[in-house]
Amino acid sequence: xxxxxxxxxxxFVKNLDExxxxxxxxxxxxxxxxxxxxxxxxxxxxxxSEIYLSFTIDRGERKYVFMASSIGGIDIENIxxxxxxxxxxxxxxxxxxxxxxxxRKALKKLSISDIHRENIRNIILKIYNIFIKYDCELxxxxxxxxSSDGRIYAVDAKIILDESALYRHRDLIKMxxxxxxxxxxxxxxxxIGIMSNxxxxxxxxxxxxxxxxGKPANFLDIGGGASADAVKNALKILLNKSNVKVxxxxxxxxxxRCDEVARGIIEAIDESGMKKxxxxxxxxxxxxxxxKILLNKENIIIxxxxxxxAKKAIKIxxx
Amino acid sequence: MSIxxxxxxxxxxxxxxxxxxxxxxxxMLEYGTKIVGGVTPGKGGLNVYxxxxxxxxxxxxxxxxxxxxxxxxxxxxxxDAIYEAINAKKYxxxxxxxxxxxxxxxxxxxxxxxxxxxxxxxxxxNTPGIIVPEKCKIGIMxxxxxxxxxxxxxxRSGTLTYEIAYELYKHGYGVSTAIGLGGDPIIGIDMLEAxxxxxxxxxxxGVVLIGEIGGDMEERVAEYVYENGFSKPIxxxxxxxxxxxxxxxxxxxxxxxxxxxxxxxxxxxxxKADISVVEKVSEIPILISQLI
Numbered sequence: 001x002x003x004x005x006x007x008x009x010x011x012f013v014k015n016l017d018e019x020x021x022x023x024x025x026x027x028x029x030x031x032x033x034x035x036x037x038x039x040x041x042x043x044x045x046x047x048x049s050e051i052y053l054s055f056t057i058d059r060g061e062r063k064y065v066f067m068a069s070s071i072g073g074i075d076i077e078n079i080x081x082x083x084x085x086x087x088x089x090x091x092x093x094x095x096x097x098x099x100x101x102x103x104r105k106a107l108k109k110l111s112i113s114d115i116h117r118e119n120i121r122n123i124i125l126k127i128y129n130i131f132i133k134y135d136c137e138l139x140x141x142x143x144x145x146x147s148s149d150g151r152i153y154a155v156d157a158k159i160i161l162d163e164s165a166l167y168r169h170r171d172l173i174k175m176x177x178x179x180x181x182x183x184x185x186x187x188x189x190x191x192i193g194i195m196s197n198x199x200x201x202x203x204x205x206x207x208x209x210x211x212x213x214g215k216p217a218n219f220l221d222i223g224g225g226a227s228a229d230a231v232k233n234a235l236k237i238l239l240n241k242s243n244v245k246v247x248x249x250x251x252x253x254x255x256x257r258c259d260e261v262a263r264g265i266i267e268a269i270d271e272s273g274m275k276k277x278x279x280x281x282x283x284x285x286x287x288x289x290x291x292k293i294l295l296n297k298e299n300i301i302i303x304x305x306x307x308x309x310a311k312k313a314i315k316i317x318x319x
Numbered sequence: 320m321s322i323x324x325x326x327x328x329x330x331x332x333x334x335x336x337x338x339x340x341x342x343x344x345x346x347m348l349e350y351g352t353k354i355v356g357g358v359t360p361g362k363g364g365l366n367v368y369x370x371x372x373x374x375x376x377x378x379x380x381x382x383x384x385x386x387x388x389x390x391x392x393x394x395x396x397x398x399d400a401i402y403e404a405i406n407a408k409k410y411x412x413x414x415x416x417x418x419x420x421x422x423x424x425x426x427x428x429x430x431x432x433x434x435x436x437x438x439x440x441x442x443x444x445n446t447p448g449i450i451v452p453e454k455c456k457i458g459i460m461x462x463x464x465x466x467x468x469x470x471x472x473x474x475r476s477g478t479l480t481y482e483i484a485y486e487l488y489k490h491g492y493g494v495s496t497a498i499g500l501g502g503d504p505i506i507g508i509d510m511l512e513a514x515x516x517x518x519x520x521x522x523x524x525g526v527v528l529i530g531e532i533g534g535d536m537e538e539r540v541a542e543y544v545y546e547n548g549f550s551k552p553i554x555x556x557x558x559x560x561x562x563x564x565x566x567x568x569x570x571x572x573x574x575x576x577x578x579x580x581x582x583x584x585x586x587x588x589x590x591k592a593d594i595s596v597v598e599k600v601s602e603i604p605i606l607i608s609q610l611i
Contacts, residue, residue, distance in 0.1 A: 056569070056572070058575055060534070060539065062428060064428070067571060076574065087574060094428045094429045095433060140569040140570060142570055162424045164421040165425065168395075196478070199502060200478065200529070201479040201481075201558075203532070203560075204556075206562065207558060207598075210560065225339065252461070252482055255418075283464075284464075307600070
């Protein structure tokens with residue numbers, strides 16, 4: 001579940017009876033419209049110190065980067081701004097991989113005491129191996145806590161997988177219940193449905209609608225080379241969404257074929273039975289065939305310019 | 320002149336027997352690009368629209384004296400094809416254009432570094448390619464929106480590049496070279512590198528930068544221009560003013576990039592560097608008429 005403002009409430013319990021009481025109480029609650037389905041029970045530990053550890057990809061440097069700080073916890077981003085020297089950043093050449101001296105350097109800079117050094121070294125190597133083995137974009141432990149009785153806990157952690165690499169991690173697909181989708185869709189609160197090909201063009205189409213005073217209802221990018229079937233499934237989302245009054249489709253075919261898109265549009269309208277007005281701008285590969293399919297169809301208006309299309313959609317959304 | 324390619328560039332198509340690759344081989348040939356060979360393992364001896372197919376890159380490059388390759392090989396096999404192309408540097412191959420999308424990032428980060436190490440220029444992955452109007456097109460872009468002219472076009476987006484090239488076309492402007500950098504997080508030639516190539520290009524009188532939210536490529540261009548200046552007018556367009564905030568890359572993402580990556584940040588950096596930014600596509604030709 002994701003709730004905008006999370007109210008965090010902690011319960012500390014000393015025995016099983018207290019635990020049961022609190023758990024029943026939590027289950028009876030309804031928080032921000034959500035019923036409670038699971039309760040996380042964790043061992044209470046007295047934290048002596050917190051460490052930040054992560055492996056991720058530095059796009060600008062085109063390298064892996066290992067980051068660590070002896071000040072872990074929720075303030076890590078402020079520390080990055082205010083005391084950047086407290087964060088150790090070690091770039092790793094992806095063709096060579098993590099080197100032993102880099103780990104040694106990090107341990108030295110973190111001022112890890114001798115008794116924990118071997119343990120933390122092993123943790124660093126393990127999360128690096130996870131980062132590589134599972135094609136991760138990020139593996140982060142924050143904080144890695146050392147308790148007052150000298151034990152080490154990963155109190156919170158985050159892993160982000162690379163969707164493009166999931167094809168070689170069938171086990172993970174099952175674990176995270178991942179569904180392959182051909183399009184990329186984000187809902188917003190406006191009334192003009194937007195469908196386009198390519199993230200940049202989709203965003204520019206939304207920006208244009210906003211510029212002329214309209215409100216985009218979504219971001220929907222059908223990607224490159226979409227089949228009629230993929231277009232149909234994507235468009236049906238907008239046709240069936242109640243707050244969408246009018247749909248603006250902006251397609252510039254390179255690898256995407258306009259005739260495929262046009263066929264998908266007709267199939268979506270036929271299958272859904274919805275009669276929403278659709279403004280469409282179609283240009284590029286197989287444009288003539290595409291336009292021919294859409295010509296003289298009820299509720300479809302063909303225009304030949306993005307800004308024109310945006311203005312027309314806004315006008316209809318206000319009728 | 321132009322950047323990176325010209326009418327003498329000799330191109331091989333890797334994955335040439337695939338559906339998209341053979342279609343675009345035909346379109347590139349029609350445009351006048353010197354497609355001299357193709358590679359598909361196991362299909363050596365065939366031909367695609369008259370282009371001879373080879374089993375491996377070394378053979379194709381040696382036989383055809385190709386100096387550039389365009390890659391259509393599907394993502395799971397793309398990495399192998401790209402290493403093969405980089406390793407053909409010693410036979411004269413020096414530019415690789417990677418059309419393939421959805422290549423795992425741990426693959427691309429490796430071959431991009433390998434390419435840099437071996438001094439082979441890589442465009443992409445996930446790029447529409449590069450075009451020098453009336454001379455050479457190595458890519459999948461619809462040719463008819465690109466007219467020959469004096470504007471250098473650098474873009475992070477594919478289809479948005481076509482939109483903007485067409486806007487220029489309608490107003491009588493054309494491009495010297497248009498380069499799509501590729502939509503992936505890790506790419507070869509980046510925005511700053513492309514901009515610097517245009518600075519040296521005699522045929523380019525001004526540059527249009529097409530950026531978008533995410534990453535800090537635009538900020539790094541602006542920092543460079545602020546510190547070193549730039550001898551030609553630059554016009555920038557940033558897509559994503561209305562886009563929902565992207566996926567958070569944990570705390571790590573915030574530590575690396577700080578406040579950069581947002582539209583606000585990019586606009587701030589461009590303003591500081593005195594780079595003109597337009598809000599909508601139709602303003603670009605107007606600004607060109609004023610600046611260039």
